[in-house]
Amino acid sequence: MRFVDEFRDAEKARVLSARIAALCEPGRHYKFMEVCGGHTHTIYKHGLEDYLPETVSLVHGPGCPVCVIPMGRLDDAIAIAEQPDVIMTTFGDMMRVPGGRGSFYDANAAGADIRMVYSPLDSLKIARANPDKRVVFMAIGFETTAPSTAMTVLRAAAEKLDNFSIFCNHVTIIPAIKAILDSPDLRLDGFIGPGHVSTVIGCRPYEFIAREHGKPLVCAGFEPLDILQSVFMLMTQLAQRRCEVENQYARVVPWHGNPKALRVIGQTMALRPYFEWRGLGFIAQSALQVRDEYAAHDAERIFSVPGVRVADPKACQCGEVLKGVLKPWECKVFGTACTPETPIGTCMVSSEGACAAYYNFGRFTRDRVKEATRS
Amino acid sequence: MSTSDLGMPRQATWAEEAVREAEAESPHTRAEGLLAGSSIGREHKTREQQVLERIDRARARKPRVKEPRITLAHGAGGKATHNLIDAIFLEAFRNPELERMSDAAALTVGDTRLAFTTDSYVVSPLFFPGGDIGELAVNGTVNDLAVSGARPLVISAGFILEEGFPTDDLRRIVASMASAAAAAGVRIVTGDTKVVQRGKGDGCYINTAGIGVRERPVELDAANARPGDAILVSGPIGDHGITVMLARGELDIAADIVSDTAPLHEISAALLDAVPDTRLLRDATRGGVATILNEVAVVSRAAVVLDEAAVPVRPEVQGACELLGIDPLYVACEGRFVAVVPARDAEAALTALHRHPLGEGAAVVGRVVEDPPGLVLLKTTFGGTRIVDMLVGDPLPRIC
Numbered sequence: 185m186r187f188v189d190e191f192r193d194a195e196k197a198r199v200l201s202a203r204i205a206a207l208c209e210p211g212r213h214y215k216f217m218e219v220c221g222g223h224t225h226t227i228y229k230h231g232l233e234d235y236l237p238e239t240v241s242l243v244h245g246p247g248c249p250v251c252v253i254p255m256g257r258l259d260d261a262i263a264i265a266e267q268p269d270v271i272m273t274t275f276g277d278m279m280r281v282p283g284g285r286g287s288f289y290d291a292n293a294a295g296a297d298i299r300m301v302y303s304p305l306d307s308l309k310i311a312r313a314n315p316d317k318r319v320v321f322m323a324i325g326f327e328t329t330a331p332s333t334a335m336t337v338l339r340a341a342a343e344k345l346d347n348f349s350i351f352c353n354h355v356t357i358i359p360a361i362k363a364i365l366d367s368p369d370l371r372l373d374g375f376i377g378p379g380h381v382s383t384v385i386g387c388r389p390y391e392f393i394a395r396e397h398g399k400p401l402v403c404a405g406f407e408p409l410d411i412l413q414s415v416f417m418l419m420t421q422l423a424q425r426r427c428e429v430e431n432q433y434a435r436v437v438p439w440h441g442n443p444k445a446l447r448v449i450g451q452t453m454a455l456r457p458y459f460e461w462r463g464l465g466f467i468a469q470s471a472l473q474v475r476d477e478y479a480a481h482d483a484e485r486i487f488s489v490p491g492v493r494v495a496d497p498k499a500c501q502c503g504e505v506l507k508g509v510l511k512p513w514e515c516k517v518f519g520t521a522c523t524p525e526t527p528i529g530t531c532m533v534s535s536e537g538a539c540a541a542y543y544n545f546g547r548f549t550r551d552r553v554k555e556a557t558r559s
Numbered sequence: 560m561s562t563s564d565l566g567m568p569r570q571a572t573w574a575e576e577a578v579r580e581a582e583a584e585s586p587h588t589r590a591e592g593l594l595a596g597s598s599i600g601r602e603h604k605t606r607e608q609q610v611l612e613r614i615d616r617a618r619a620r621k622p623r624v625k626e627p628r629i630t631l632a633h634g635a636g637g638k639a640t641h642n643l644i645d646a647i648f649l650e651a652f653r654n655p656e657l658e659r660m661s662d663a664a665a666l667t668v669g670d671t672r673l674a675f676t677t678d679s680y681v682v683s684p685l686f687f688p689g690g691d692i693g694e695l696a697v698n699g700t701v702n703d704l705a706v707s708g709a710r711p712l713v714i715s716a717g718f719i720l721e722e723g724f725p726t727d728d729l730r731r732i733v734a735s736m737a738s739a740a741a742a743a744g745v746r747i748v749t750g751d752t753k754v755v756q757r758g759k760g761d762g763c764y765i766n767t768a769g770i771g772v773r774e775r776p777v778e779l780d781a782a783n784a785r786p787g788d789a790i791l792v793s794g795p796i797g798d799h800g801i802t803v804m805l806a807r808g809e810l811d812i813a814a815d816i817v818s819d820t821a822p823l824h825e826i827s828a829a830l831l832d833a834v835p836d837t838r839l840l841r842d843a844t845r846g847g848v849a850t851i852l853n854e855v856a857v858v859s860r861a862a863v864v865l866d867e868a869a870v871p872v873r874p875e876v877q878g879a880c881e882l883l884g885i886d887p888l889y890v891a892c893e894g895r896f897v898a899v900v901p902a903r904d905a906e907a908a909l910t911a912l913h914r915h916p917l918g919e920g921a922a923v924v925g926r927v928v929e930d931p932p933g934l935v936l937l938k939t940t941f942g943g944t945r946i947v948d949m950l951v952g953d954p955l956p957r958i959c
Contacts (some may be wrong), residue, residue: 194942229945230941284571302809302810494569518614527572544945557938
């Protein structure tokens with residue numbers, strides 16, 4: 185298939201793999217974090233780690249939008265969905281995320297009207313078609329999805345669709361990366377930077393990571409060769425004793441980002457003073473809320489939202505996994521109490537979550553898999 | 560955000576309970592947890608191995624349905640469906656025929672070997688490119704009999720209609736059932752009709768049951784798969800699931816694909832004529848090829864290795880899957896089967912399939928190997944490897 189096959193070429197991968205191996209200094213171990221859940225998914229889907237030397241390991245970061253939603257926020261969303269005449273709409277990944285009292289699926293089975301949509305604009309359609317209902321869109325995601333939510337709010341305001349609102353859970357990537365950089369457990373050699381987020385914010389916001397923390401970062405695309413090339417670029421920087429922000433995904437990511445997208449976000453949303461992240465706790469100025477001008481479309485002001493806070497289960501080590509301190513399988517409940525069909529932590533819910541990706545795609549030791557697939 | 564955010568957090572009691580249960584059932588968990596952090600280098604690997612074994616033990620546990628209510632995931636054909644069937648239906652109805660959990664029950668009445676099966680159809684929309692619910696309802700039951708090695712004889716048709724459903728639509732559906740039955744050489748010999756109040760159904764649901772006669776001396780069973788066996792699919796996969804998904808019009812994607820719904824009685828007979836030692840045939844409906852191969856791996860206690868590059872997928876289906884983030888291996892077909900045959904018969908099987916119009920796109924897609932038992936591994940086109948597990952969740956609801 186065009187625009188896909190050329191980024192999955194096994195021959196090119198072998199060449200890159202050899203060049204990465206040639207850059208490894210003897211006795212040194214390299215640890216890179218891919219910030220974005222989309223990268224984690226690509227790495228497992230294509231079996232990319234087979235191309236990396238054993239001394240190069242990838243650590244899965246906090247950039248999965250579903251994985252960072254705390255249980256209390258989901259309980260709040262279900263509380264909204266249970267109010268009279270409400271249709272809650274959400275992306276499919278959210279349906280199975282467990283809250284303190286169950287998931288959207290469970291709430292649906294108990295009588296709430298919660299529907300899956302592929303775009304916030306689909307929620308608008310539902311609002312237009314159901315003028316006697318109150319339609320709420322559960323908005324989640326980083327800067328990647330915030331512009332489409334913002335455009336939807338603007339459209340709703342322009343059309344005076346008073347029965348449409350958003351339950352805003354948009355978060356921003358930089359504070360999360362800062363939280364990881366400030367973690368005392370950090371032992372990373374560099375970052376594979378998020379590709380889609382960077383199409384909106386550009387590469388400049390990452391410059392402090394190289395400048396102040398001495399870690400190189402390469403913004404990467406989502407095809408397997410993109411990621412392999414990014415690892416090569418990071419290794420090259422380390423070999424040349426450079427520490428910079430580089431853009432591997434230049435075919436999509438402009439260095440200065442997308443000013444129009446940033447403008448619509450700024451027009452409709454403002455930073456919250458603080459927001460709770462699953463596993464990472466409260467982080468200041470790390471999330472967005474609807475601006476006063478669009479209060480008519482802000483579910484948090486229209487409905488009484490209980491503001492529930494649910495403690496992460498004691499056994500759940502999502503936080504350590506999100507920060508890259510633990511490998512998924514090192515978590516105490518991985519694969520026993522916490523599985524993709526009965527997830528306790530959100531890392532196990534979304535296919536982009538580090539634990540689900542590991543469980544589904546990498547659950548067996550490399551040696552045995554290699555032996556089995558030898559032709 | 561309200562001030563209660565800063566108050567004492569609540570507990571997620573269900574999660575704490577799940578952890579307690581898992582620890583009680585698998586006492587090693589706690590000890591392994593305590594070891595975390597103390598392991599280095601090689602010990603790490605052994606510990607990873609321990610964790611993997613722990614998972615296998617957890618997976619081998621008796622399935623239970625913990626949810627207080629049925630959710631859509633229970634109907635998706637993946638793990639939740641299997642749990643529901645094992646823990647609720649099989650538990651209550653247990654008998655040797657049902658325990659085999661095949662597409663059709665194998666029965667013997669006097670000297671006659673029969674196959675008996677049933678299936679319900681709730682597809683939305685009722686009409687889609689390449690077919691409709693009526694054709695699906697006939698072909699689905701014909702195929703369950705065909706892949707059991709039986710010659711389909713007769714089927715039943717039960718209708719649940721919603722008040723207000725257009726009679727003309729019903730006529731269309733019934734006409735296509737009649738022509739599908741004629742094409743498959745079966746007669747619809749009994750039926751039932753119920754009408755429910757407006758809003759209590761979605762237009763038209765159909766249930767069909769079918770009886771076939773097992774004239775061949777073959778015993779098709781997933782447990783028969785042996786290391787070395789070849790795995791084939793009878794044509795490009797995923798056409799039906801993606802067609803229905805797009806036909807709903809919820810996604811602004813248009814593609815030139817039609818459902819693959821078709822009766823498989825001829826092509827399966829052709830294969831069984833050419834390769835009487837065929838181990839297993841399964842039609843790749845809900846849960847797709849991946850789900851069938853997982854069953855093969857688990858039941859035969861062997862591993863299945865698939866070659867992604869060899870799996871036939873139409874570019875339109877591949878493209879839609881890329882956009883939707885779905886793996887075609889999990890997408891349903893309604894006119895394709897998976898066959899497991901001894902390695903020496905792989906060529907003969909492929910030739911037999913290629914000779915039939917429904918099998919033009921047939922291909923050998925993988926093989927059975929000894930280790931690691933119970934797993935499906937995929938060699939990716941990119942050159943890596945990964946595990947293909949059973950489907951979790953519900954990417955494509957109500958496609959059949």
